[in-house]
Amino acid sequence: MNKIIVLLFLLTNFADFDVKSDQFITRQGQVSFFSYTSVENIEAKNNQVLSIIDLSKNEIAVSMLMNAFIFKKSLMHEHFNESYIESDLYPKATFEGRIVDFDPLATGAQTKMIQGALTIHGITKEIEIKTTIQDMNGSYLLTGDFEVAVKDFDIKIPPILAPNIAKIISITFRFEYRPYEK
Amino acid sequence: MSINAQNLLDTLEKEYPDIPQYEIATFKATRISIGHSIENRKKGVLEVVAMNRFWNIPNYRGQSFVADKLSARIALEYGISDRLTFGAGGSTLDGIFDGFLKYKLIRQRSDGKGSPLSVTLFQNGSYRSKKRNRPFFMDVNRFDDFSDKLAFTSQLLVARKFTPQFSMQISPTYIHRSSSAFEEDPNNQFAIGAGARYKLGGHVSIVSEYYYVINPLKSVDTYDAFSLGVNWELSDVMLQFQLTNTRGMVEDAFITQTPNNFNFKDGNLVFGFNAIFVLHLHQKQK
Numbered sequence: 001m002n003k004i005i006v007l008l009f010l011l012t013n014f015a016d017f018d019v020k021s022d023q024f025i026t027r028q029g030q031v032s033f034f035s036y037t038s039v040e041n042i043e044a045k046n047n048q049v050l051s052i053i054d055l056s057k058n059e060i061a062v063s064m065l066m067n068a069f070i071f072k073k074s075l076m077h078e079h080f081n082e083s084y085i086e087s088d089l090y091p092k093a094t095f096e097g098r099i100v101d102f103d104p105l106a107t108g109a110q111t112k113m114i115q116g117a118l119t120i121h122g123i124t125k126e127i128e129i130k131t132t133i134q135d136m137n138g139s140y141l142l143t144g145d146f147e148v149a150v151k152d153f154d155i156k157i158p159p160i161l162a163p164n165i166a167k168i169i170s171i172t173f174r175f176e177y178r179p180y181e182k
Numbered sequence: 183m184s185i186n187a188q189n190l191l192d193t194l195e196k197e198y199p200d201i202p203q204y205e206i207a208t209f210k211a212t213r214i215s216i217g218h219s220i221e222n223r224k225k226g227v228l229e230v231v232a233m234n235r236f237w238n239i240p241n242y243r244g245q246s247f248v249a250d251k252l253s254a255r256i257a258l259e260y261g262i263s264d265r266l267t268f269g270a271g272g273s274t275l276d277g278i279f280d281g282f283l284k285y286k287l288i289r290q291r292s293d294g295k296g297s298p299l300s301v302t303l304f305q306n307g308s309y310r311s312k313k314r315n316r317p318f319f320m321d322v323n324r325f326d327d328f329s330d331k332l333a334f335t336s337q338l339l340v341a342r343k344f345t346p347q348f349s350m351q352i353s354p355t356y357i358h359r360s361s362s363a364f365e366e367d368p369n370n371q372f373a374i375g376a377g378a379r380y381k382l383g384g385h386v387s388i389v390s391e392y393y394y395v396i397n398p399l400k401s402v403d404t405y406d407a408f409s410l411g412v413n414w415e416l417s418d419v420m421l422q423f424q425l426t427n428t429r430g431m432v433e434d435a436f437i438t439q440t441p442n443n444f445n446f447k448d449g450n451l452v453f454g455f456n457a458i459f460v461l462h463l464h465q466k467q468k
Contacts, residue, residue, distance in 0.1 A: 027197060040417075050194045061190035067203070073462040074224035075418065082207045083384035083415070088292070088346035096191055158385055164417060 022056035024140055024177035031064060031173045035166040042076060042165070044069040051175045053140065058102045060114060060142075062095040062175075084155050085121055093120045102133065109134045114144075121153045138179065145172040203293040208300055208343040209351070211420045211458060212259065212267070212284075214377040215391045215411040216428055216436060219351060220302040220341040222267040222284050226464020229259040231271065233431045233456045240449040249453070255431040273431050277312030280432045290343060304337040308432045319441045322399055323361045330361035335433035337375075347381040355393070357434045364401035372396040373437050379413070387413045389422075393437045405443040407436050411454070422456035 029049035035042040049064040066087040071077045081087040097116015114129045131144035147170050150157065157165050209219035212229065223229060233256075236249035244250065257271025257280075265286040272279045288301040310331045314321045324330040334357070341351035353375035362369055377391035393407040411424030427444035428436035429452055442450040 023193075025197065027199075048199075050197050052190050052194055052197075054190060059190055061194055063191060063194040063198075065198075067206070074227060075460050075462065078207050079415070079417070082210075086346070086384075094191055096189075156384060161385075161417060 021179050021181070023052060023054050023180035025052045025180040026050070026175045026177050029062070029064075029173065029175040031062075031171065033069075033169050033171045035169050037164060037166050039164045042071070044071045044076070044080070046070070049173075049175070051142075051177070052180060053099070053142075053177055055102070055104045058099045060095070060097050060099055060116070062173075064093050065091060066093060067091070084157070090120075090122045093118075095119070097129075099131075099133070107135055118148070120148070121155055123153045125152055140177040142175045142177070143173065145170060147171065202291055202296060205290040205292045205300070205343045208290065208341050208349045209379055209389075210387060210413055210415050211422060211456075213422065213456065214351060214379060215389045215409040215413075215422060215424045216407060216426055216431070216454070217353060217375055217377065217391055217393065217433065218282075218284065218302075218304050218337065218339060219377070220286065220300045220339045222265065222286055222302070223259070223261040223460070225261050225264050226462065227261045228461045228463050229257075229269075230459040230461065231255070231257040231259060231269075231456065232458075233257070233454070235275075235426075235429050235431070235452050235454045237429065237450075237452040238448040240447070242448075251429075253429055253431070271432075273435075275429055275431075276310055276314050276435065278308050278310050278430070278432050278435060280306055280308040282306035290341075298342060300341050300343075302339040302341075304335070304339055306335045306433055308333050308335075308434055316441075319402060320363070322363055322367055322401060322439065323359055324363050326361075332360040333434035334358045334360075335437070337433070348378070350376070350378045352376055353393075355433070355437060357438055359434065359438075366400040368397050368399070371398070371438050375437075385415050389413055389424075395438055399438060402441065404438065405440050407440050408444040409454070418460045420456075420458040420460065422454075422458070424454040424456075426452050426454050428452060 027050055028047055029051045030047050031049045032045045046064050046069045048068045051062040053060045066085045067081050095116055095118045097114050100113045102112055109132055111132050114131050117124050118127050129144055129146045131142050134141040147168050149168055209221050212221050213219055235253045237251050239250040242250050253275035255271050255273040257269055259267055259269030261267050267284040270281040283305050285303045287303055288297045290297055290300040336356045338354045343349045355373040357371045359369050373393050373395045375393040379387045379389040381387040389411045391409045398404050407428045409424045409426035414421045427442055428440045430436040
């Protein structure tokens with residue numbers, strides 16, 4: 001009788017162990033953007049980007065605070081938040097999408113497309129991003145870059161400053177995911 | 183077992199760390215229009231400031247270009263830390279040299295917690311090197327020795343950004359003049375300033391400022407300083423235009439010693455133009 005109880009106990013315990021989380025999160029994701037023009041180069045980096053992936057459904061979500069972007073010049077930070085992105089009204093940029101044909105069993109790097117909706121400045125655009133996914137013993141590294149057009153997101157640039165800001169902004173990202181524990 | 187019925191973005195929403203969020207740019211420039219705002223520049227930022235005032239002389243028959251009279255203040259203002267600014271300048275009118283320290287004491291939080299106001303302390307000292315040579319407006323201080331020509335202004339600047347467009351500031355002010363040429367004039371004067379800005383777009387705002395003097399000078403009629411202006415920012419350059427009745431650009435001069443009221447008569451209406459160049463001497467990227 002005692003043996004049966006021990007066996008039951010072990011069974012239930014191991015069954016619990018088998019329930020592996022399919023969700024992976026990063027709280028220090030990096031997103032940088034670059035605007036290169038002949039007048040001036042602007043670059044900024046955000047090291048506090050949140051992102052989560054759900055491998056059971058191949059879904060991904062990203063969320064970041066716009067005022068967490070760090071610029072070389074403090075005045076650029078103020079202008080970015082105050083005059084362009086209007087982070088008073090739209091504090092966050094988010095992305096919600098799906099990793100197409102992701103194979104969780106594959107080892108090493110795989111290059112996949114992510115399809116989803118990117119929201120900046122309150123405006124949502126459907127985009128496709130090419131990403132490299134690396135499996136590193138139970139954690140995942142996602143890297144990639146893509147470009148967005150400033151005018152797609154209704155960001156107003158006065159004509160006199162138009163030469164200072166690129167029409168197309170390039171964005172790079174690097175997310176290192178760890179298993180998500182609630 | 184919980185199924186991930188929940189949206190992934192909602193999950194992330196709960197993961198944001200509780201970092202205090204502060205309001206930025208309650209005002210765009212370190213001055214609202216004529217007086218100081220609660221804003222200061224970040225560490226390592228140098229502002230090169232050129233302030234100009236233009237006005238006409240009543241019934242003057244001369245042929246000056248644009249305006250009869252011009253006064254200018256050239257100043258350098260440097261961010262010692264993110265909260266402390268030091269500045270020094272010289273004005274052509276009355277030859278006033280001034281130096282100031284400005285410290286941001288309390289920052290308004292934008293996340294609904296903490297302080298609903300921003301508070302900045304301002305202290306300056308000014309030295310009046312030239313005797314005034316203006317008709318009907320005598321000097322109110324003595325010029326016997328160095329300390330006679332000094333004046334000090336202390337301000338408590340309190341501001342709140344009510345909406346992304348609208349900010350307001352109240353500035354209780356104490357001004358001490360080291361010497362008085364006339365016995366009836368107070369050496370210690372108190373004033374209350376009020377200023378506001380309304381943002382018309384990302385880069386342009388309209389501003390107004392008013393200083394009410396509680397115990398004005400007695401030997402001469404003075405009027406409260408008033409200003410109506412437009413501020414325009416262009417990347418590293420800030421332009422401030424104003425219509426005002428003040429010609430001085432140092433606090434003790436324009437708050438307590440403005441000899442004319444605000445109206446559109448020649449000699450009373452002053453057109454002002456501040457150009458501020460912002461240089462980042464200490465560039466950092468964490």
